[in-house]
Amino acid sequence: MTPLLEVTGLSKTFGAREVLADVSFAIEPGETLAVIGPSGAGKSTLLRCINLLERPTAGRVVLDGDELTAHGRSERELAQVRRRVGMVFQSFNLFPHRSALENVVLAQVHALGRGRAEAELRGLELLARVGLSERAANRPRQLSGGEQQRVAIARALALDPALLLLDEPTSAIDPELKREVLAVVRDLVADGMTMVLTTHEMRFAEEAADRVLFMADGRIVEEGAAATVMRAPAHERTRRFLSAVR
Numbered sequence: 117m118t119p120l121l122e123v124t125g126l127s128k129t130f131g132a133r134e135v136l137a138d139v140s141f142a143i144e145p146g147e148t149l150a151v152i153g154p155s156g157a158g159k160s161t162l163l164r165c166i167n168l169l170e171r172p173t174a175g176r177v178v179l180d181g182d183e184l185t186a187h188g189r190s191e192r193e194l195a196q197v198r199r200r201v202g203m204v205f206q207s208f209n210l211f212p213h214r215s216a217l218e219n220v221v222l223a224q225v226h227a228l229g230r231g232r233a234e235a236e237l238r239g240l241e242l243l244a245r246v247g248l249s250e251r252a253a254n255r256p257r258q259l260s261g262g263e264q265q266r267v268a269i270a271r272a273l274a275l276d277p278a279l280l281l282l283d284e285p286t287s288a289i290d291p292e293l294k295r296e297v298l299a300v301v302r303d304l305v306a307d308g309m310t311m312v313l314t315t316h317e318m319r320f321a322e323e324a325a326d327r328v329l330f331m332a333d334g335r336i337v338e339e340g341a342a343a344t345v346m347r348a349p350a351h352e353r354t355r356r357f358l359s360a361v362r
């Protein structure tokens with residue numbers, strides 16, 4: 117199979133600081149990859165480089181055969197690229213003065229030029245899918261963190277992305293509300309969505325992801341089948357991390 121996403125030799129430096137160093141991996145269509153590792157390992161920067169929110173210093177990102185990192189892309193082309201890669205942030209990033217439904221609708225109208233009626237129909241369908249039909253008219257502040265994150269997931273899905281990136285989707289959410297967000301992500305896994313997610317939920321990473329990639333200090337330490345990396349890691353650094361967080 118051709119990988120849906122191929123990352124080759126990705127590096128990112130901020131000034132003199134090397135935050136990502138020669139990161140390479142690929143994912144097949146329908147696969148979920150969980151990226152784990154200590155704080156500061158470069159997980160968020162990796163996701164931000166994949167959708168070019170951050171320009172990599174070196175390396176290639178190829179989505180479905182199209183090199184996103186190709187030189188000379190205009191801002192307009194970059195915007196098109198980002199549309200194909202959905203992103204869900206730790207802090208939701210919803211428009212505070214818009215309803216849940218409007219948050220999902222506006223993305224479609226602005227990014228895809230979809231008509232309002234179609235966008236609303238799709239928005240309601242996606243809010244139902246994340247279990248929030250009853251909350252369509254509520255503004256973010258009237259929603260729990262778990263509900264806000266589910267709106268953010270619906271908004272990302274509304275653009276029909278080829279790939280979905282989720283950066284610690286549950287880490288800003290009260291423990292008792294995490295489960296409903298994780299259930300939505302599990303549904304996406306079952307549905308065959310291709311995803312890269314970062315998480316500190318080790319049980320979830322093991323259960324939901326096909327593969328796990330462990331990073332430390334901007335480098336991949338090891339990568340493999342989720343059960344293997346989580347239960348029988350090959351590297352001492354991975355073992356130390358896992359025993360500290362479990």
Ligand code: ADP
Pocket residue numbers: 130133135153154155156157158159160161162
């Ligand atoms: P993680 O998500 O694994 O916690 P990050 O990707 O957020 O790690 O950060 C990795 C390192 O890069 C950290 O040391 C962080 O301080 C640094 N970093 C991230 N973004 C920037 C930036 N815009 N400028 C300078 N340093 C940054």
Ligand code: MG
Pocket residue numbers: 159160161283284
């Ligand atoms: Mg992070």
